[in-house]
Every structure is written in C-alpha cells, then in structure tokens.
Amino acid sequence: MIVLGIHGGVIPTQHDAGAAVVVNGRIAAVCEEERFARYKGAFGHLPVRSIQACLEQANIRMTDIGLLVSSGNTHRDLRARIQRYFQHYFGHVPPLLMIEHQMAHLASAYYSSGFDEAMVISIDAYGDRASGALAVGENGALTVHQRLPQFESLGLFYAAITSYLGFLVSEDEYKVMGLSAYGRPGIDLSPIVRLDDNGLLQMDTRYWQDALRPVSRFERYFSPALESLLGPARQPGEEITQRHCDIAHAAQTLLEKAVTSLVRTFHSETSLRRVALAGGVALNCLANWRILQLPEIDDLFIQPAASDRGIALGCALYGAASNGDPIEALDHVQHGRSYDEKSIESALRTSGYRFERCDNTAEAAAEALDNGRIVGWFQGRSEFGPRALGGRSILADPRNQSMKEQVNRAVKYREDFRPFAPAVLLEDLGEIFECSRASPFMTVTYPVRPTWQPKIPAVTHADGTARVQSVSASTLPLFHSLLKAFKNRTNIPVLLNTSFNVRGEPIVETPADALATFARSALSELFIGPFRVSKFTPAP
Secondary structure, three states: OEEEEEEOOOOOOOOOOEEEEEEOOEEEEEEEHHHHHOOOOOOOOOOHHHHHHHHHHHOOOHHHOOEEEEEOOOOOOHHHHHHHHHHHHHOOOOOEEEEOHHHHHHHHHHHHHOOOEEEEEEEEEEEOOEEEEEEEEEOOEEEEEEEEOOOOOHHHHHHHHHHHOOOOOOOOHHHHHHHHHHOOOOOOOOOOEEEOOOOOEEEOHHHOOOOOOOOOOOOOOOOHHHHHHHOOOOOOOOOOOHHHHHHHHHHHHHHHHHHHHHHHHHHHHHOOOEEEEEOHHHHOHHHHHHHHHOOOOOEEEEOOOOOHHHHHHHHHHHHHHHOOOOOOOOOOOOOOOOOOHHHHHHHHHHHOEEEEEOOOHHHHHHHHHHOOOOEEEEOOOOOOOOOOOOOEEEEEOOOOOOHHHHHHHHHHOOOOOOOOEEEEEHHHHHHHEOOOOOOOOOOOEEEEOOOOOOOOHHHOOOOOEEEOEEEOOOOOHHHHHHHHHHHHHHOOOEEEEEEOOOOOOOOOOOHHHHHHHHHOOOOOEEEEOOEEEEEEEEOO
C-alpha cells in the first residue's frame, strides 16, 4: 500500500509541518514544509508544498495514495478541515485515518528502529492532551501502557527554562543544553521537578502555568513563580552571565535524572532492555547518553527527527504497519527532494559566480578543507530532521581551535558558546570517541577520548564531549569518500559538520538557496553536485 502521512497547519499553533510517503513498508520520501516556505518551523503552515514534493519524489499522484494518516484525533473538526484542504489543493481526498499525536511519535521510533521488541517512549511538550507515552513494541505492534499528563511535562519544564534564559521556545532548547556545559552545581530546581522515593516524577506546574497560558512561542513560557524562585529572567540579547550558565546546568542535570528515572521505572515493569525514543525531549543528546549508560539498557534508538518534524513519518509508518506491510529500518535520512545536474547548473549560471566541474569532488573538497577553507556541501537528496548529515552541510577543519569561532561568527551568525558536531568515519569511531556502536544521526553525545581532544578542538565541547555522526560507506558513499580523502591528507578522519543555513533560517533546500547562503556568509567554497564554486574567482 502507498501511505501518505502528514502533519501541521490546520491548528494555528502546530509547527514542523511536513509529509512522508511510505510504499509497501519502504520510505519513499520525507519532506518538511519549512524548507520550501523558508520559515523555520513552518508554524501554522499547511504542508501543501511538502506533500507535492513527496509525490514528485515518489513519482506518484494523489489518486495513487491508498491511505492518508494524520495525528490530532482529539481535535473534533480536524478530519473535516483536512478533507477540505485536500480537496481544494489536490482535487482528491484519500481514505483518512486519524491517530493520536503521541502514537505518531511512538510509531516513528519503533518502526524506524529495526527492533522487534522494545520499550517505546515519547517525551514531548504536549500533543493531543498528553505530554508523552510509554508503550511496548512487539512483533510489529504497539501497546500503550501509560500516557503522561498534558501539563506535567518535561518538555514544558525545559521550555520554561529556555524562555526564562531569553531563548526562543520550540527552537532554542539545544542552546540551553549547550550552555549547561559552562555551568556549575548549586542552583536548586527541586521545587519545580523532583523524584519521589519510588523514583516517580513530581512536578509543580505553577512554574509554567498561570492564567495567561502562551498561545505564541514569542510569549514567555514561564510564570511569575519562576522569577520568584530564580530571580529576574534574562532578556533576549542580554549578556549571558555565569548565573545563566548555572541555571542551564541545573535544568539539564534535572532533565537527565528525570528521563533516566522514567526509563528505569518502565524497565522495572517490562524487563525490556532496548529503548526506542521520540518526542522533542528525545533530541536532548546529553540525556540520551545517560540512558545508554544505564545498566538496564543494552541498546537505544532515537528517531533522528524526534520532534514534531517526525510526526508525518510516524503517521505514514503507522498506516503501513496497520496494513501489514513489513517496515524497513531507517538507516539514513536523505529522503527529501533531489535536484538534477541540469537544475543545479541553471542556478549556477543565474548566480553570476564562475564554476567548474570536479573530476573528483571528494578529493577537491578535502584539499580545500585541509587548506583552511570553510565549505558548503550540497549533495544528493535533502535530509529530513534538524541535523545536516552529509547532504546539506557546512564543513570545516576540526584541528583548528579558532574554526569554531569563525564558523559561529562569520558563517552561522550565532552565539560563540554553541558547539559543533563531528562527522567521523565509522571505522575510526571507537578510537576517537567513547562509543562502541554506530551513531549515524547525531542523537547522542559521547566523550571524546583524552588523547584526541587536542587533535580535534573545534568539535570538542567544553565538557569534553561531542555530538557524533558516524559515516559508513554503504549509506553515504560520497560523504564517506570525503572523510577518507581528508584522513589521507591529515591523518584525521573527522570533519566539523553543521547544517547548511544561517541563524534563524531553515536548512537550504534548493540550489538557489545554497547559492544565496554562500553569497552572504563567509563560506569560501561550495561543492554543489559535480560543480565547485569559489569566492576567489567571482564573475566580473
């Protein structure tokens, strides 16, 4: 069966609109609306362009869809609204199945994991009147054991701290995680969230709930009670002080304790030793490392688009599984739109930049990186999810301590404390990082081995860790060849890898997007398809 999963738009506060097509259990396409709308998060957008992109990438028509699946089944009028906009934009409405938001998260994790039997956990802000769910996946079926209360939410706790520290909710939570490495113990957040004697979470929602609940992410997500506890909130753009770092550290430490307690408590009920994880909190890669360290846990899979970006995929996989289709495990995220050589060359000619065809793209890029150039890398299909994983990446030399500052300041235009992730050859992973398993999606932070920290300082965070992407030749052959070529030149099988965008914008989607970002940042070189563009040879 051909299944189309969708998310976003009909409810104004919905974000991360997107679509996914699964054909006979195989992922054919996953596209995010923000990449086409050029509005990060695509708040309030219908996923019309992402649906169309999925249909084109899968080479199908709307009338070929056997089942349409959406989350949001607790919203009484959502079914009718979806049917109406499908009729308006596409002239056809496939049979429609409505499921719960948390079930979509659970399905995205379980069916992507390749696990036959596992604990499956969603930890979210909230959706469909729950902040998460605990389920068991077994023999291709999901059985929900518990739904977590809507407002007693770890996601809302972390959102409140994010807002209190002057950052943007539903976008900047990872800044709090990064800032926590600079903090010191001493801030007491136990009045907000604590564990009882049985290891169960106890939350005082007054710190993020009051009479004026936010209806926009630009509003404050904390109540006056939080300022009474911690003092005045940081204003956006205000200097970050040690106190702010200490609060971030306390929030991160508390989140890690809460998440691991949740996993251990559920393990005590199920005795299962594998975990599949989704929901926005699952993007906290420091907490994920803590889960992996638990003696009760043998294996962990985090859906790489764990936030609401993965809801459309979860809907499509749920529909396919309900039809009895065997689901293929997820081994890469380059399921977005592709751009042929002709369209790339057309964009290059329009740009005014001189360009040349590379005989060996990987070797040419490795040479540029070895010479200290900061490189844009646009190859193959777009990735889905928040991470660039070798398709739409900005790359740099990890050996240069100043490279982190250069990329943050002159390319990404973002805060200096923000860390960068390493991409590493899979075959060299264990030598450099305290990691004994493939980590292809940048979903877990691992310690950098002490002997390697001075060798790759640009991707080693203040706490000696790194959010690792392992790269295999079988899934990402060209990116693997680039890392191999860089290793042959430098004896370092690692590159600094960050998403191809500037602060506040989505990852580039089209060749024109890539060239626009190249033109207005300090990128030195752009390798786009088989072509190389350099700022050192602009057209007259």
